[in-house]
Amino acid sequence: MSGPPAAARQFNRVAIRLAGHRWFPLWAVVHHRGRRSGTEYTTPVAVIATDSTFVIGLPWGRGTDWVRNVRAAGGCTVLWKGAAHECTEPTFVGKDVALAAANGMIRRVLERQDFSGGFLQLTHRPAP
Template sequence: MAGPPAGAKQFNKVAVRLAGHRFPPIWAVVRHRGRSSGKDYATPVAVIATPSTFLIGLPWGRRTDWVRNVRAAGGCTIRWKGHEFLCTEPTFVDQGVAVEAAHGLTRRMIRSREMAGGFLQLTRAPAPERSAMQSGW
C-alpha cells in the first residue's frame, strides 16, 4: 500500500490549524503521543461522528505512525467542532460500519470508494476541562 503523497506534511501543517473548529465539521484533530519519542503530535483527519464514537478512514493503511501511536497508547484526544473528546478503545472496523454511521453525501462517498485500510473506531467522551497551559497543546 502506498503511503501519503509527498505534499501531505505541508498540507497537514495548514489543515491542523483549520481542523477541529466548528467549520468544517468533518475535519478534526487527533492529538497523540509518539510511541518511542514521547513527542506530542497533532494530525488532521476526517471523522464520522456517532453519539458514542468517532470513525476515521485510513486511506494510507493501518500502519501510519499516528494510528500506531493511538493504538499503542490505547487512545487519544480528538478536537472536533471546538470541543475536546477523550477517545479510547481504538478498534479497526470495516467499511460497512462506516456506511451505517454516515449520512447523506458522506455515506454516498464512502460507498463509492474502497478505503484500503478500513476505519479506526474510537469510543468518545467529553474530555475533562483543562486550561491551555495544562494540556500542552
C-alpha cells in the same frame, strides 16, 4: 500500502489550522503521543461522528505512525467542533461500520470509494 505522499505534509500544515473547529465538522485533529519518543503530535483527520464514536478513514492504511501511536496508547484526544474529546478503545473496523455511521453526502462518497486501508473507530466522551 505506502505512506502518505509528500504533498500531505503541506496539506497538513493548512488542515491543522482549520480542522477541529465547529465550522469544519468533517475535520478533526487527533492529539497523540509518540510510542517510542514520547513526543506530542497532532494529525488532521476526516471523521464520521456518532453520539459515542468517531470513525476515521485510513487512506494510507493501518501502519501509519499516528494510528500505531493511538493503538499503542489505547487512545488519544480528538479536537472536533471546537471541543476536546477523550477517546479510547481504538479498533479497526470495516466499511460496513463506517457506512452505518455516515449519512447524506458522506455516505454516498463512502459507497463509491475503495477504502482498502480500512477505518479506525474510537469511543469518545467530552474531555474534562
